[in-house]
Amino acid sequence: MTARQSVRNACIAMAVSLVLAACSSHDPQSPERMPPAPAAYNTVILPPVVYGNYQGRQISESDDACGVPDPLRQAVQDQLKARYEVVLPVLGTGRDAAPLLKIEIMDMVTVSAGGPTIVVIHAVLERPGLPTAQFKGLRQMHTQPSDITAETTECSSMDAVIHGLGADVAKWMLKPMDGVSLVNGE
Template identity: 80%
Template sequence: MSPAPAARTTVVLPPVAYGHDQGRQMSEADDACGVPDPLRQAVQDQLKARYDVVRPVPGTTGTDAALLLKIDITDIVTVSAGGPTIVVVRAVLEQPGLPSAQFQGLRQAHTPSADVTAQTTECSAMDAVIQGLGVDVAKWMRKPVDGVSLVNGE
C-alpha cells in the first residue's frame, strides 16, 4: 500500500493592498489600471500548483498552522500609450514559529511603438507586468529568504 500523499500547505492570501514607500502612501487614485485584484489572482494562479490558497476568514489572524502572505503595491508608474508600465510590490510571508520574510519585486514593460494602435492605453502592458509579478512571488515562495529583491524576475 502506498503512503498517503503529503498534506498541502495552506497559504492565506488577503486582498492586495496599497502600501507606502519612502513616506508616501499609495492609493486607488494612483492606480489608473486597477492592479490589486488582478495581481492577487496572478499570485494565486502561480501558487495553486504547490499550495491551497485561501482568503482570510474574518475575525481570525489567519496564521494558525498556515502561511500568511501579505502583498502591498508600493509604486505604480504608467505613462501614456506605449510608455513604460512599472509596478513595485512588497510581500511579507508570516510562518508559524519562524520570523517573517520580506520580498520586493519590480516589473516593467512597454508596448513597442510598432504595436501602438488607437486602442492602446497606458494600461496595455499592465497584464504582462502583473503576470510577471505573480511568477516572481511564487518563485520567492519556494525558498522565502528575507530581503530578496527581484527586478524583472532576476
C-alpha cells in the first residue's frame, strides 16, 4: 500500500466517521430525543351515572321506575366510542391526563303508558390543565295514542330518550364549551 492510498483511506474513514456522528446526533427517531407523549385525550374516564339534586330535591332510585343510570352511561359510551376509549375510573390510582366526564340525572318524569317521558342531565367535564366545562341536556318524548299497544309501558319511550341524551353528550364533547344546554338535541 502506498502512502497515497493510506492518506486516501484515512480521509475516507474520517469522512465516514463524521457522517455517522452527524446522523446519529440529528436522528429524529432517537427515543431519548423524542418529546413526551401528548396527554391521553383519546381516553375519557366515565364513572357510573348518579342521581343528582334538582331544585333542592335529591333524585333517587325510588324516583326511577325505568332504571336510567346504567343504560344512560352505556348510551354515552356507545356514542363516544368512535372518538374515545371510554373507561371506568380505577380505585386507588391517581387520575391520569385523561378527561373525567361526570353525569348526574337531575330530573326524570315517567307518568304512564302514553304519558311524557322526560330526563334532564347535568354533565361536568374535568380536563387537566383546562377549565371545567358543564353541559345540561333535556330530552322528552310522548308516545302517540295511535302507537299505544297492550305492551306499552311507562318506560316504553325511555330508550329513545336515553339514546338521544347519549347523542347530545357526544355532540357537546366535539367542542365542550361551558354552559351549553340542549333541549331535544337543539
